[in-house]
Every structure is written in structure tokens, then in C-alpha cells.
Amino acid sequence: MRRYANSTSFKRSNCAVACTLDLIGDKWTLLIIRDMFFGKTRYKEFQDSEEGIPTNILTNRLRKLESAGLVAKSPYQKNPVRYEYRLTEAGRSLGPILKSIINWAGEYIPGVRRPKASQTRTTG
Amino acid sequence: MRRYANSTSFKRSNCAVACTLDLIGDKWTLLIIRDMFFGKTRYKEFQDSEEGIPTNILTNRLRKLESAGLVAKSPYQKNPVRYEYRLTEAGRSLGPILKSIINWAGEYIPGVRRPKASQTRTTG
DNA sequence: TTTGTCACTTGCAATTAGCAAGTGAGTGGA
DNA sequence: TCCACTCACTTGCTAATTGCAAGTGACAAA
Numbered sequence: 001m002r003r004y005a006n007s008t009s010f011k012r013s014n015c016a017v018a019c020t021l022d023l024i025g026d027k028w029t030l031l032i033i034r035d036m037f038f039g040k041t042r043y044k045e046f047q048d049s050e051e052g053i054p055t056n057i058l059t060n061r062l063r064k065l066e067s068a069g070l071v072a073k074s075p076y077q078k079n080p081v082r083y084e085y086r087l088t089e090a091g092r093s094l095g096p097i098l099k100s101i102i103n104w105a106g107e108y109i110p111g112v113r114r115p116k117a118s119q120t121r122t123t124g
Numbered sequence: 125m126r127r128y129a130n131s132t133s134f135k136r137s138n139c140a141v142a143c144t145l146d147l148i149g150d151k152w153t154l155l156i157i158r159d160m161f162f163g164k165t166r167y168k169e170f171q172d173s174e175e176g177i178p179t180n181i182l183t184n185r186l187r188k189l190e191s192a193g194l195v196a197k198s199p200y201q202k203n204p205v206r207y208e209y210r211l212t213e214a215g216r217s218l219g220p221i222l223k224s225i226i227n228w229a230g231e232y233i234p235g236v237r238r239p240k241a242s243q244t245r246t247t248g
Numbered sequence: 249t250t251t252g253t254c255a256c257t258t259g260c261a262a263t264t265a266g267c268a269a270g271t272g273a274g275t276g277g278a
Numbered sequence: 279t280c281c282a283c284t285c286a287c288t289t290g291c292t293a294a295t296t297g298c299a300a301g302t303g304a305c306a307a308a
Contacts, residue, residue, distance in 0.1 A: 012175040016229035016238040017158045017222065023233075025151055027265090034141045043286050051136040054266050059287060080273045082285070090232045097228055098141065100220040105140035108214045109147075114140040151296090167255050178297050183256060204304045206254070 023068055024094070028053050029061050030101075033087070033094055036071070038115060041084035070094070147192055148218070152177050153185050154225075157211070157218055160195070162239060165208040194218070 012018050024030055031053065035046050046058055053061075062085055065071035070091035073083040087094075105112045136142050148154055155177065159170050170182055177185075186209055189195035194215035197207040211218075229236045 014235065014237040015155075015158075015175070016226040016233070016236045018155060018175055019233050019236050020225045020229045021151060021154060025149065025154065027145060027149055030145060030149065031139075031142060034139075044284085047286090051139070051142055055287065056267095056289085057265070080285080093232060094228060096224040097221065100224045101144045102140040104218060104221055105144045108217060109140070109143045111138065112140045112143050113138040168253085171255090179256070180258085180298095181296070204254080 023064075023070070028057055029065065030098070032058070032061055032065065033070070033091065034098060034115070036085065036087050036091070037095065037098060041086055042076075042082075043085075046085075065091070147188075147194070152181055153189065154222070156182070156185055156189065157194070157215065158222060158239070160209065160211050160215070161219065161222060165210055166200075166206075167209075170209075189215070 011022055024033070028051075031049065031051055032046055035049055040046055040049075043058065043062075046062075047053060047055060062071065062073070066073060066085075069088055071085050072088050073085050075081050076084045102114050106114045135146055148157070152175075155173065155175055156170055159173055164170055164173075167182065167186075170186075171177060171179060186195065186197070190197060190209075193212055195209050196212050197209050199205050200208045226238050230238045
């Protein structure tokens, strides 16, 4: 088992919370991860999610996630080469975070739609 | 028990994950909440945390958290009036999210310092 | 009177986000 | 062959947010 989630990004401190936020603490990243948990793998699928992520941000976040080791891409066709994006083990292990968020929202945000319990989907 | 975490903020969707991110999904908010979990209550204490939050952002986030019902402020002195900030029940119930983040980081980010298990501190 | 603390505000530059439009490789159809 | 269309991006440009430094006002202590 490789332990990572590394690199390029500057660390504000060594605190577990701060480090995690440096990786996934923004408006969009966790939504992409949510989509992956629920079976989406392709650029277009992420783009089509109802929140409407801008394409430049989607591209940027997929690369950050890849270089952090949370997501891996592999070609699903050639001519032209197209990639699908899937959670790595480190990425999948974010499941409990997602789950606790969904639970919290279900309790404290009125009228929220909770996705049907996190399913750990990895190989289509 | 009041259920809230409402208001002013625009909602991108009704998804539990998206709604929660609209509330606490940025670089700083969860660090303030972390600090509160570990006993900090005053502006200066948050400001002194090692990540070095800018003061305008701290003020802004405290207000957002207050208006979302996650934090309540009360005066701890007069002349001049100074307030302390504490988690409400809704705020305290973010504990499991914080905990799952700390656990994940402990597993997947090397060299991370995990704060000693989340203690639910409310009244000094 | 001066110095210092606390909890902010304000100003402004730098970074990031967000929208629209464009691009290039390919497919399918007339 | 030409045209339209898809997918996965890029690019350009504006708007919004961040982050740093400095300033402010109420007060206490020296």
C-alpha cells in the first residue's frame, strides 16, 4: 500500500486538517470526488453535473487530484485518445469523509438531497 | 432543537455535499472550527494559529459561521465589548467530519500531525 | 502622555474563478 | 468532399476573492 497525497502544493502547517484542506478544501474538488464515488468517470460526465463546474477548473482539478495520487487516469479509447478518471485507493478512502458530510447535511441543512449512501465504485 | 445552517449564501444544488461545501468548503472555515473544537474562543486565538489566517478573512468567516448558525458569539467583557465565539449544537455536530478528515490524513498524508482526537468543548 | 492590546477596517495588489468562444482529433451522414 | 457534431480540452478576458500591510477606536497600564 502506497501512502501519498503529496507534492506540488504548499503546506500551511503540518496539521492534519490543514493538510487535507490544502488538497481537497475548495469549492469543487470534493464534488468531482463525489461524482467518482457515484460512478462517473469521464470529463463530460463531471461537466454535466448539475452544479456546472467550469471546464478550465475541471481540467485543473483533475490534474491536481492525479498528481496528489487520489485519482488515476487511463485511456478508454484511442483515435483520439480519451481518458477515464477513477479514484485510487487513497481516493476511495475519502469515503468516510464524504459520508460524514452527507450525514451532517441530512441533519442540519433543511431540504437537502442526500445521494443514496456512498458506494465504493472502482471498476465500472 | 433548531435545525439550520441557512441563508444568505447561494446554493449551487440541493446535493448534501454541495450544500455543505457552500457553507464550510473553503481554505479557512474548517480551521476555525477545528480551533473551536480544541478550546479556542477568541479572535486573537484564531488569529494566532500557525496557519496565519488574514484578519479580514477571519472576521468574514466568523460572521458567515454565525449567520449560518454554526457559531454563536457572546460578550466576555464590556468596555470595550469583546465577544467570544463558540460552536452551537449544529457546529459541534461537525465533529465527525473533522474526525474523518484527521483519520484520513493520518493514513494518507505522510508526516502529518494529528490533533489529539476531537474533544467536544463548548463551555470553557 | 505614551505605549500597548484587542478586534476589527480599509486599501490595494495578486491570485483565482467563471464565462464564452475557440481548437483539434475524430465520427457519421449527404 | 463537405458539413455538422462530439469530446476534451485551451485561451482570453472580466469579475470576484484572497492576502498583506497599515490604520482605527476603545480602553488599560506605566
